[in-house]
Amino acid sequence: MWVYxxxxxxxxxxxxxxxxxxxxxxxxxxxxxxxxxxxxxYLSQRYHMPIPEAKAVLNDIGTSLTKLLI
Amino acid sequence: xxxxxxxxxxRELLEQIRAIEFMTIDLNLYLNTHPNDRRALxxxxxxxxQLQALRREYEMRYGPLTNFGYSLSxxxxxxxxxxxxxxxxxxxxxC
Numbered sequence: 001m002w003v004y005x006x007x008x009x010x011x012x013x014x015x016x017x018x019x020x021x022x023x024x025x026x027x028x029x030x031x032x033x034x035x036x037x038x039x040x041x042y043l044s045q046r047y048h049m050p051i052p053e054a055k056a057v058l059n060d061i062g063t064s065l066t067k068l069l070i
Numbered sequence: 071x072x073x074x075x076x077x078x079x080x081r082e083l084l085e086q087i088r089a090i091e092f093m094t095i096d097l098n099l100y101l102n103t104h105p106n107d108r109r110a111l112x113x114x115x116x117x118x119x120q121l122q123a124l125r126r127e128y129e130m131r132y133g134p135l136t137n138f139g140y141s142l143s144x145x146x147x148x149x150x151x152x153x154x155x156x157x158x159x160x161x162x163x164x165c
Binding site for chain 2: 009056
């Protein structure tokens with residue numbers, strides 16, 4: 001279960017808005033091969049892990065990636 | 071206390087929380103595959119304690135960082151107070 005945190009993991013200030021770059025970045029985030037899709041894959045793959053170490057790694061990477069995005 | 075100064079303090083406290091959170095996330099991930107590393111575990115607990123104290127301080131001064139029963143709120147319900155992370159421009163100056 002997720003808990004929303006009312007802060008940014010890493011704040012950035014956009015000095016020079018760049019629509020082309022913005023489009024590229026949003027694709028890296030939410031696109032078919034982006035971070036969001038990857039994090040959900042990790043969270044599905046964790047169900048198939050045979051050992052505690054691997055379950056924890058996939059669970060935690062899947063959750064920390066989503067925290068980065070939201 | 072003027073606004074710029076208060077924003078500065080808030081930003082600095084958040085900066086510290088972020089830095090320590092980074093330590094706890096990384097140590098957590100390392101410990102997942104090295105659960106018997108006592109030194110790493112001690113470090114994890116050390117930074118976790120620091121993080122808990124800093125979050126408490128932040129929440130007392132600026133309101134809850136989390137909701138759904140993970141943080142207390144003063145009256146009136148402070149969770150709805152602005153700015154939200156995607157709005158906070160004024161205390162992000164210089165980052």
